[in-house]
Amino acid sequence: MNPRLPALTLAALALLFALVIVAFSVGRFAISPSDLLTVLWAKISGGSHALPSTYDAVIFQIRGPRILAAILIGAALSGAGAVYQNMFRNPLVSPDILGVSSGAALGAVLAIFLALPILAIQGFAFAGGLLAVAVVYFIGNAVRGHDPILALILTGVVVGTLFGSGIALMKYLADPYNQLPAMTFWLLGSLSSISPADLWVAIPVVLLGLVPIFLLRWRMNLLSLSDDEARALGVNVGRLRLVIVTCATLITAAAVAISGIIGWIGLLIPHAARLLIGPAFARMLPLSLLLGACYLLAVDTLARTMASIEIPPGVLTALIGTPLFLWLLAVTHSRARRS
Amino acid sequence: MKPLLKAHNLAFGYPGRTLGRAINLEVQTGEVLCVLGPNGGGKTTLFRTLLGLLPAHGGSIALGGKSLEACAPSERAKLMAYVPQAGNSYFAFTVRDVVLMGRTAHLGLFAAPGPKDFDAATAALNELRIAHLAEKSFTQISGGERQLVLIARAIAQESPLLIMDEPTASLDFGNQSLMISEILRLKASGRSVLFSTHDPDHALQCAERALLLHAGNVLALGSPREVVTAANLKTLYGVDVELIESLSGGQPFCRPALRTA
Numbered sequence: 001m002n003p004r005l006p007a008l009t010l011a012a013l014a015l016l017f018a019l020v021i022v023a024f025s026v027g028r029f030a031i032s033p034s035d036l037l038t039v040l041w042a043k044i045s046g047g048s049h050a051l052p053s054t055y056d057a058v059i060f061q062i063r064g065p066r067i068l069a070a071i072l073i074g075a076a077l078s079g080a081g082a083v084y085q086n087m088f089r090n091p092l093v094s095p096d097i098l099g100v101s102s103g104a105a106l107g108a109v110l111a112i113f114l115a116l117p118i119l120a121i122q123g124f125a126f127a128g129g130l131l132a133v134a135v136v137y138f139i140g141n142a143v144r145g146h147d148p149i150l151a152l153i154l155t156g157v158v159v160g161t162l163f164g165s166g167i168a169l170m171k172y173l174a175d176p177y178n179q180l181p182a183m184t185f186w187l188l189g190s191l192s193s194i195s196p197a198d199l200w201v202a203i204p205v206v207l208l209g210l211v212p213i214f215l216l217r218w219r220m221n222l223l224s225l226s227d228d229e230a231r232a233l234g235v236n237v238g239r240l241r242l243v244i245v246t247c248a249t250l251i252t253a254a255a256v257a258i259s260g261i262i263g264w265i266g267l268l269i270p271h272a273a274r275l276l277i278g279p280a281f282a283r284m285l286p287l288s289l290l291l292g293a294c295y296l297l298a299v300d301t302l303a304r305t306m307a308s309i310e311i312p313p314g315v316l317t318a319l320i321g322t323p324l325f326l327w328l329l330a331v332t333h334s335r336a337r338r339s
Numbered sequence: 340m341k342p343l344l345k346a347h348n349l350a351f352g353y354p355g356r357t358l359g360r361a362i363n364l365e366v367q368t369g370e371v372l373c374v375l376g377p378n379g380g381g382k383t384t385l386f387r388t389l390l391g392l393l394p395a396h397g398g399s400i401a402l403g404g405k406s407l408e409a410c411a412p413s414e415r416a417k418l419m420a421y422v423p424q425a426g427n428s429y430f431a432f433t434v435r436d437v438v439l440m441g442r443t444a445h446l447g448l449f450a451a452p453g454p455k456d457f458d459a460a461t462a463a464l465n466e467l468r469i470a471h472l473a474e475k476s477f478t479q480i481s482g483g484e485r486q487l488v489l490i491a492r493a494i495a496q497e498s499p500l501l502i503m504d505e506p507t508a509s510l511d512f513g514n515q516s517l518m519i520s521e522i523l524r525l526k527a528s529g530r531s532v533l534f535s536t537h538d539p540d541h542a543l544q545c546a547e548r549a550l551l552l553h554a555g556n557v558l559a560l561g562s563p564r565e566v567v568t569a570a571n572l573k574t575l576y577g578v579d580v581e582l583i584e585s586l587s588g589g590q591p592f593c594r595p596a597l598r599t600a
Contacts, residue, residue, distance in 0.1 A: 233441065
């Protein structure tokens with residue numbers, strides 16, 4: 001029988017831990033692991049340490065929130081991607097299949113266009129994401145006489161395109177010196193401006209979405225069967241799908257609202273996890289969450305250290321991920337053939 | 340005795356289009372009922388309606404003496420199991436994982452299968468003599484093996500009635516006979532089977548009763564020897580068929596007359 005925590009999941013956990021230490025250490029202001037431990041211990045035990053106060057600022061105000069954000073957003077996007085790939089029986093589906101990203105982007109771009117403050121941009125993005133998925137879900141369900149899965153995907157694509165033209169219009173109308181760069185920057189995605197306050201809002205929302213998915217993890221397997229099969233096995237498919245779509249949308253919208261659009265992770269990390277550990281959702285979900293967290297943390301650490309200016313992580317995710325993924329695809333397929 | 344499944348004056352079809360009317364059928368405990376009919380004759384739609392996957396267009400369906408509409412999904416699943424055609428699977432689940440899915444109706448909403456469910460899955464795999472496939476990937480076994488796995492899943496579901504939609508479709512000659520033997524074995528173990536097929540020989544080989552479905556209507560319902568006749572097969576399939584008595588005794592078999600001119 002399979003052990004409770006497969007070796008791969010433990011390895012991913014260890015990798016994440018190592019990456020956190022590296023991410024704290026490197027940067028314009030280098031911090032050695034021992035200094036990091038000293039400062040952290042002082043914080044936990046309530047004592048004091050002899051290091052300059054700059055250490056505290058870098059660890060708790062600058063790098064800490066950013067590392068937490070990378071872990072949160074990487075895990076959120078991969079988790080939602082795993083859910084959608086399973087539900088739509090398609091390994092090439094990403095969390096924005098039902099239009100959450102385009103909805104969030106339109107919301108954010110609209111808020112930038114109206115010159116609203118940061119908090120409103122995030123609020124608009126979150127609301128836009130939820131609204132887009134709600135529209136897609138209700139239209140998809142109202143279209144009768146089609147395969148419900150196909151109806152949802154097609155509606156998602158169409159509504160996404162509609163929102164895309166809204167985004168294009170906003171960009172065209174925007175002031176090219178202030179608003180247009182802000183929009184472009186938001187659409188590329190970044191973790192550099194995430195504050196601890198953003199995290200305190202996003203973390204509960206992501207957890208709110210993840211907990212039901214985790215509890216329903218065994219039943220998730222059944223959603224990957226045809227609707228007829230799942231229903232004949234005793235599943236209330238319509239209700240289960242609504243719960244899952246709601247949860248996955250909350251997770252993605254919360255992540256996108258604070259980071260902007262970071263593509264690619266939600267598509268390929270769950271796929272990689274499935275190649276590594278198989279499709280059984282109870283094992284695949286934890287590995288997806290961990291690998292997503294590792295991946296975005298690694299990419300974001302590179303993004304802020306490899307050049308004198310920050311490279312948007314949205315650019316790097318694909319640049320590093322594509323060769324990595326192709327390698328994984330080649331290796332796992334040849335292994336499957338041999339066995 | 341109360342029938343497991345009973346349809347009374349049933350009308351069925353897709354939303355917006357009724358395919359068949361006035362269907363009356365019963366499946367008793369330990370009985371095999373075979374549905375014969377041409378492509379597009381409504382076999383699959385009838386089965387989906389009986390399974391509660393499509394709403395009935397009229398009449399009534401009773402499952403274990405209770406109206407089908409009044410049964411919750413898990414209640415239905417405990418009384419009848421659906422064995423779909425072994426077509427494509429999307430993800431590479433292991434055979435054991437697929438069979439465990441049959442335990443859904445016995446599990447709470449947030450529960451994962453426990454030792455009792457693993458035992459039921461192992462017993463089902465043993466019953467079909469495919470325990471050696473347990474750790475193989477469902478996508479990497481043959482079509483015949485997949486069909487056996489789906490039957491094992493239905494057995495793990497522990498429902499007295501198995502509804503099989505063309506279990507022999509897309510199987511080779513050897514696997515088709517294997518499937519018919521399996522249906523006979525299920526009957527011998529006290530289970531009921533409702534299945535559809537394209538081959539009238541299958542009805543003769545293993546069914547207590549055969550239902551001939553022609554353009555949505557019941558052409559005949561009765562013991563296979565009485566209803567699988569040259570005249571009925573001509574109506575169903577539009578070809579002349581000769582029924583040949585087997586020399587070794589047992590059931591006759593059908594041979595279509597080929598048009599050579």
